Amino acid sequence: MEALAVGVMDTQGLAYAYDDGTVALRDISISIGKGERVAIVGPNGAGKSTLLHMLAGLKPSSSGTLNLFGEPFSRKNERALRARMGLLFQDPDDQIFMPRVWDDVAFGPINRGLDENAVRKRVRRALHAAGLIGYEERVPHHLSYGEKKRVAFAGVLAMEPEILLLDEPTANLDPRNRRDLLAMVNSLNRRGTTVVTATHDMEAVTDLADRVYVLNRAIVREGSVREIFLDPGLLEENNLDVPEITKLFRLLVSFGHDPGNLPLSVDQAIAQLTRTMDESGGHFHLHLHKHAHEAPEAEPAVGKGHDHEHKM
Amino acid sequence: MTAGPIDSHARESRLGSLDARAKIVALVFFVVCVSVVKGTIILAAALAYAVSLLIISGLPAGHVVKSYLLAAPFSVIAAFSVFWYSGLHPAVAMFLRISTCVLALVLLSGVTELFELLKGLRGLRVPRLFVSLLLFTYRYLFVISDEMERMSLARKARGARKGRHLLDREGMRTLSFAAGMVLVRAYERGTRMYSALQSRGYDGEIRTLRPPGLKAPDVIFMLVIPAFSAFLLSLEWRLWPWA
Numbered sequence: 001m002e003a004l005a006v007g008v009m010d011t012q013g014l015a016y017a018y019d020d021g022t023v024a025l026r027d028i029s030i031s032i033g034k035g036e037r038v039a040i041v042g043p044n045g046a047g048k049s050t051l052l053h054m055l056a057g058l059k060p061s062s063s064g065t066l067n068l069f070g071e072p073f074s075r076k077n078e079r080a081l082r083a084r085m086g087l088l089f090q091d092p093d094d095q096i097f098m099p100r101v102w103d104d105v106a107f108g109p110i111n112r113g114l115d116e117n118a119v120r121k122r123v124r125r126a127l128h129a130a131g132l133i134g135y136e137e138r139v140p141h142h143l144s145y146g147e148k149k150r151v152a153f154a155g156v157l158a159m160e161p162e163i164l165l166l167d168e169p170t171a172n173l174d175p176r177n178r179r180d181l182l183a184m185v186n187s188l189n190r191r192g193t194t195v196v197t198a199t200h201d202m203e204a205v206t207d208l209a210d211r212v213y214v215l216n217r218a219i220v221r222e223g224s225v226r227e228i229f230l231d232p233g234l235l236e237e238n239n240l241d242v243p244e245i246t247k248l249f250r251l252l253v254s255f256g257h258d259p260g261n262l263p264l265s266v267d268q269a270i271a272q273l274t275r276t277m278d279e280s281g282g283h284f285h286l287h288l289h290k291h292a293h294e295a296p297e298a299e300p301a302v303g304k305g306h307d308h309e310h311k312m
Numbered sequence: 313m314t315a316g317p318i319d320s321h322a323r324e325s326r327l328g329s330l331d332a333r334a335k336i337v338a339l340v341f342f343v344v345c346v347s348v349v350k351g352t353i354i355l356a357a358a359l360a361y362a363v364s365l366l367i368i369s370g371l372p373a374g375h376v377v378k379s380y381l382l383a384a385p386f387s388v389i390a391a392f393s394v395f396w397y398s399g400l401h402p403a404v405a406m407f408l409r410i411s412t413c414v415l416a417l418v419l420l421s422g423v424t425e426l427f428e429l430l431k432g433l434r435g436l437r438v439p440r441l442f443v444s445l446l447l448f449t450y451r452y453l454f455v456i457s458d459e460m461e462r463m464s465l466a467r468k469a470r471g472a473r474k475g476r477h478l479l480d481r482e483g484m485r486t487l488s489f490a491a492g493m494v495l496v497r498a499y500e501r502g503t504r505m506y507s508a509l510q511s512r513g514y515d516g517e518i519r520t521l522r523p524p525g526l527k528a529p530d531v532i533f534m535l536v537i538p539a540f541s542a543f544l545l546s547l548e549w550r551l552w553p554w555a
Contacts (some may be wrong), residue, residue: 056540058507079513087511093455094504097448099427103520113515141454159512 008034008163008194009055014064016050024050026062026218032163032196037189039209039225040198043239046216048198049090052167055196056087067259069162083112087162090168092148093140101143101151102127102136108159122158129184130154146177153184164188166197170204182207202229203243206265214238229264245269255286318379319426327423327533329413332432332501334530338537339420343413345541349548352401355408358544362415365537371422376415378439379422383414426450444518448505456498463490 008060014028025047032038042048043183053059056070057078066073068081089095098104105126109119132151140148156164164185170178193212197208205212205225212228214220216238221228228234229242242264249262249269257276263269277284322328327335346358366376387410395403421429427447434443472486526534546552 050341053507056507057509058511079515082511083513085511089504089508091504094501095508097451097505097509098518101453103427104522107519108512110519110521111515120519140451141458155512224414 003045007031008068009196010067011055012065012067013067014051014054016047016054016059017062024217025054025194028215028219030213030219030222032194034162035189035192035194036211037195037209038197039205039212040196041200041202041205041212041228041238041240042198042215042220043200046062046238048200048215049167049302051215052165052196052198055164056085057082058087083159084161085163085165086159087165088153088156088157088167088169090171091154092126092145095152095155096148099139100136101132101140101154102140104140104151105154108155112159122160123154126154126158129157131180146173149173149177149181153181157184157188161193163194163196166195166208167198168199169197169199169208170199170201178204200240202235202241203265205245206268214240226261230262251284252286257284257286318421319424319429321371321375322425322428323421324370325423326368327419328425329529330423330533331526331530332424332428333435333523334526334534335420335424336429336432338437338534339416341538342541343416344370345545346409346416348410349409349544350402350405351548352405352408352546354544355405355412359408359412359415361540362412362419366415369419369423371419375422376418379418380411380414383410384443386413387414391506392418400487434518437521447518452498452501452505455501456494460490460494463493 009030009032011028011030014025015023016025017023028051032233036146040048040051050059054061054066055072057066069084071077071081073081075222096104098107102123105123106119109122114122127135130153132147132150132154135143135147135151135152136237142150166185169181169185173181182204185197195208196206199205199208206229209225212225213221213222214228214234220238221231221234229246232242235241246264249272250256253262261272273284342358342362346355349355350360387407387429390410391403391407394406402435424432430443430447430450433446434440467490473483478484
């Protein structure tokens with residue numbers, strides 16, 4: 001990856017143990033640059049949420065150091081540093097504490113000590129960005145899950161954070177809410193917000209990150225999305241998977257399709273197919289053989305030039 | 313969700329737009345005055361006054377009756393025990409007194425959105441811990457009752473039956489596990505919620521925008537009701553030559 005000019009989030013040997021001594025995280029050393037999109041992926045129980053809460057300065061580490069915006073995190077500056085970050089919790093109900101949408105979104109800005117006009121402006125902007133105009137007076141417990149997620153997100157937006165931390169942001173969302181959320185996050189990122197996502201939704205990783213840390217109690221691997229996705233062994237070991245489209249293209253490769261680069265998302269796949277067809281005058285070449293495997297352990301159909309026994 | 317919020321009619325009510333602080337001050341003053349009064353006729357007048365305020369407010373009768381009946385056991389038990397020791401007259405007075413106070417508070421909670429009410433309390437310098445506690449209780453009551461409903465469905469789906477009586481060991485065992493589970497979940501949610509509060513700059517005070525100043529109708533409300541309450545007191549204390 002490119003050199004990280006300004007590190008906004010650096011940890012050295014961060015660890016976390018529960019009260020009973022169970023080690024949840026050990027030796028976490030990560031470094032995230034300004035404006036980066038980073039995903040922390042790992043199976044259930046890998047400690048993703050715990051790490052995210054630690055990075056947000058909400059959970060004290062049992063050892064190691066945490067540097068935020070170049071400053072070592074401590075009791076003295078915790079409030080100031082937390083104010084520059086926004087964490088979107090997995091369950092929006094954890095995060096919406098006011099009995100009215102407007103007041104909930106205004107909660108952060110008011111705590112920041114902004115004057116009334118600034119608060120109103122920010123809340124309006126956040127509600128607009130989250131597609132919640134008209135929801136100002138609504139009561140949270142009458143909202144759907146997707147709407148609650150939007151309210152929680154608007155509450156984070158209104159803080160205008162420099163680092164956005166997302167805990168399983170796409171979990172339980174319907175396709176439209178999911179798409180909107182991803183679009184909102186990426187539009188923030190284009191304007192310079194650093195985005196750190198904890199998830200096991202690998203489809204979302206291609207949309208939300210350029211760089212990945214694989215976490216399983218400790219950092220197992222770090223690399224670009226492509227590097228991580230092209231290592232099936234690594235993913236398998238950590239109960240993760242690549243997007244379906246990547247799997248499909250892996251299959252096409254074995255049928256003789258030259259992928260150049262394996263596409264990691266539908267958009268990339270479309271781009272690649274279009275390019276391939278343009279280059280070969282509107283054709284898309286695949287070599288398909290119909291054949292049967294007698295032996296259960298037989299090799300999968302590996303494309304061209306093979307001699308197969310055809311049954312039937 | 314089963315129970316509707318107590319303030320569901322606040323917005324369409326005629327007194328809904330009044331400042332919460334004005335309503336709290338006026339009606340709490342009324343309640344305090346009424347609780348001092350002993351004369352049955354004066355109490356009957358107070359009750360009539362409370363009822364007419366309810367009529368003016370436009371709160372649906374069903375809502376008022378339901379809320380009043382919730383508190384009825386207390387007024388009935390209190391009146392009955394007074395009857396036992398002091399006779400009919402004080403018992404009727406006790407019943408009227410409690411009913412009037414309950415109705416005044418039904419009016420207050422019915423015509424004021426709960427959030428406004430809490431903001432009003434905070435505006436009147438009620439300790440922030442107390443107000444925050446009420447606020448979070450109100451907000452999370454529904455979350456936790458939804459959770460309990462889901463748990464009860466899950467129990468049913470797996471064939472649990474309800475405890476038929478207090479000695480039904482199997483039924484009670486299931487219920488006690490469920491209760492424990494609700495506690496554990498509520499505790500965990502509380503922990504996460506505190507993190508969320510911290511990450512948005514919470515320092516112990518729930519801040520809202522400063523409410524606008526009192527307007528003429530608020531002031532009138534705050535004068536009329538205490539004036540009538542004081543009038544009741546003056547009757548009770550026989551401050552008028554003709555009384």
